[in-house]
Amino acid sequence: MNGHDAREAVHRAINQVAPDVEPADLEAEARLRQDLELDSLDFLRLVETIDTSTGVNIPERDYPQVSTVGGLIAYLTAHG
Amino acid sequence: MGDFRMPSLGADMDHGKMIEWLVKPGDYVHRGDVVAVVDTDKTVMDIESFEEGVVAELLVDIGATVPIGTPLARITATPDDGSPAAERPAGTPAPAGRAAGGVAPAPPAAAAAERRAPALGQAPADGGARAGEAPAEHPGAVSPPVRHLAHVLGVDPATVRGTGRHGAVTRFDVERAAVPAAAARPAGVDAGEPGRVRSSPRARRLAAERGLDLASLTGTGPGGAVREEDVLQAVAAAPVAPPPPEAALPLDAAGAEAQAKTPEPESVQAPEARQREASLRRAVGALMSKSKRTIPHYYLSSTVDMAAAMVWMQSVNLQRPVSSRLVASALLLKAAALAAKSVPEVNGFYVDDEFRPSPSVHLGVAVALRKGGIVAPAIHDADTLSVDELMERLRDLVARARAGRLQRAEMADPTITVTNLGDLGVDSVFGVIYPPQVAMVGLGRVMEQPWAHNGMLGIRPVVTATLSADHRVSDGLRGARFLARLDELLQKPEEL
Numbered sequence: 067m068n069g070h071d072a073r074e075a076v077h078r079a080i081n082q083v084a085p086d087v088e089p090a091d092l093e094a095e096a097r098l099r100q101d102l103e104l105d106s107l108d109f110l111r112l113v114e115t116i117d118t119s120t121g122v123n124i125p126e127r128d129y130p131q132v133s134t135v136g137g138l139i140a141y142l143t144a145h146g
Numbered sequence: 147m148g149d150f151r152m153p154s155l156g157a158d159m160d161h162g163k164m165i166e167w168l169v170k171p172g173d174y175v176h177r178g179d180v181v182a183v184v185d186t187d188k189t190v191m192d193i194e195s196f197e198e199g200v201v202a203e204l205l206v207d208i209g210a211t212v213p214i215g216t217p218l219a220r221i222t223a224t225p226d227d228g229s230p231a232a233e234r235p236a237g238t239p240a241p242a243g244r245a246a247g248g249v250a251p252a253p254p255a256a257a258a259a260e261r262r263a264p265a266l267g268q269a270p271a272d273g274g275a276r277a278g279e280a281p282a283e284h285p286g287a288v289s290p291p292v293r294h295l296a297h298v299l300g301v302d303p304a305t306v307r308g309t310g311r312h313g314a315v316t317r318f319d320v321e322r323a324a325v326p327a328a329a330a331r332p333a334g335v336d337a338g339e340p341g342r343v344r345s346s347p348r349a350r351r352l353a354a355e356r357g358l359d360l361a362s363l364t365g366t367g368p369g370g371a372v373r374e375e376d377v378l379q380a381v382a383a384a385p386v387a388p389p390p391p392e393a394a395l396p397l398d399a400a401g402a403e404a405q406a407k408t409p410e411p412e413s414v415q416a417p418e419a420r421q422r423e424a425s426l427r428r429a430v431g432a433l434m435s436k437s438k439r440t441i442p443h444y445y446l447s448s449t450v451d452m453a454a455a456m457v458w459m460q461s462v463n464l465q466r467p468v469s470s471r472l473v474a475s476a477l478l479l480k481a482a483a484l485a486a487k488s489v490p491e492v493n494g495f496y497v498d499d500e501f502r503p504s505p506s507v508h509l510g511v512a513v514a515l516r517k518g519g520i521v522a523p524a525i526h527d528a529d530t531l532s533v534d535e536l537m538e539r540l541r542d543l544v545a546r547a548r549a550g551r552l553q554r555a556e557m558a559d560p561t562i563t564v565t566n567l568g569d570l571g572v573d574s575v576f577g578v579i580y581p582p583q584v585a586m587v588g589l590g591r592v593m594e595q596p597w598a599h600n601g602m603l604g605i606r607p608v609v610t611a612t613l614s615a616d617h618r619v620s621d622g623l624r625g626a627r628f629l630a631r632l633d634e635l636l637q638k639p640e641e642l
Contacts, residue, residue, distance in 0.1 A: 086516045103516075105569040106473040107544050114468040126463050126471070 067146030094136030149217035178293035458639040476537035483528035491620035492585035510560025523556035574610035588612035
């Protein structure tokens, strides 16, 4: 998956899980838990949404790599 | 029969706004039928009737905000119409149910629950609004969530043979009954209620937001009910109002709602949103002040080794698709529910100067709302659910709470509440008890800590669990027992 598609997929998934998050807040450094205030259920839904939309299944052991918006985009770019 | 009143949908609710009437004068309503939709400051909820009879008069107009207890409609009794529902008044044991109850193998706890069953009906009776509610564990009884499911599926619960404990009608019974019921009814026509389009609350809301007439839509749900998907499809197909570019994508309710609201000029919504926010803060403030004024809280804290639980969870998750993975909260909540079951002094209500323990554990789960505020709807009988079931309920509950679509029964009757603020980063949280409950459990973040064990120092995932409890009901010794039990349970996650 190219970087553009990955970014699109991540933004769309976050919008679905947390519609109140402003697109402007989706900077690469933004942390999903602390900055976007996703709790563990939101995070699981995000992982599930991404799995459905892109086919990339993020295993639990890789969660630390996808704790920021940028990390998540990079992960999809590498694995998608 | 009597008045249908604005119910209390949580201890911090003092008024509600009538959003929609689903019945009109002359309609026949059964107990448990959803008759109106009410907006509290926190969420929009379907309200069921506690009465059976004919709607004589609607007393409150749509858009009116009234205090709890205000009569909303007058419901009058009718001669026995011979329907199965009429033959079995509330709480009367049904012979078939008793037989079924006798056959079902009774778990060890059932006998104790039965002995204490009378306490159930008295639970959190604030005002007369709940007086007609049937005790959940009577033979042939139908719990509110099951009743709601029955309503959604178009099944009359009184005609369903219960296979649950003591003959109670379970979700499974209703679902089984729904298949032939749906097949027998012509699609799109609800035989009993001409003029009313059967629809889900989500669908109604969405249709209203999009300015669509439900009657103009083709329902694909049970009994021809209009579902959210039908509305979304109609929206996508509508040539008017050019849909935003993403409209063709599958959207969940929250996404759809956000989209529907985006075009609104902010200046129109802002004052109402501010007012709502202020009203919500006042309600939370009033309830918490009442709690601190009337409940002598004591606080305990215990740090629990989560290594066994996390290892178990990770190994389980490894073999599962994302959609059925567990989160640590599910294990913690299950352990909290079981611990509450074994320490009755923390599970129940303090009403009229006395403690009424609850035989069931309805676990309130504090959910932070994104727009501010917090709701604590209940996961019913959480101690009897498997971790997977509990996880599923948790996901469903949080999603609906955030989307503002909880059900009345869920809001009204938690017997103990858990706040899981740790999920958002704090190490520990000491909650304020929701009256008339008598305890609040606080769960912190699962974090790695240096941990001494058998004379060795290692690094373990741990969680700080706290208990805020009511000194009128228990002392620290019993409270400590609760936390100790929680710890014990989490050491054997596979047995949860």
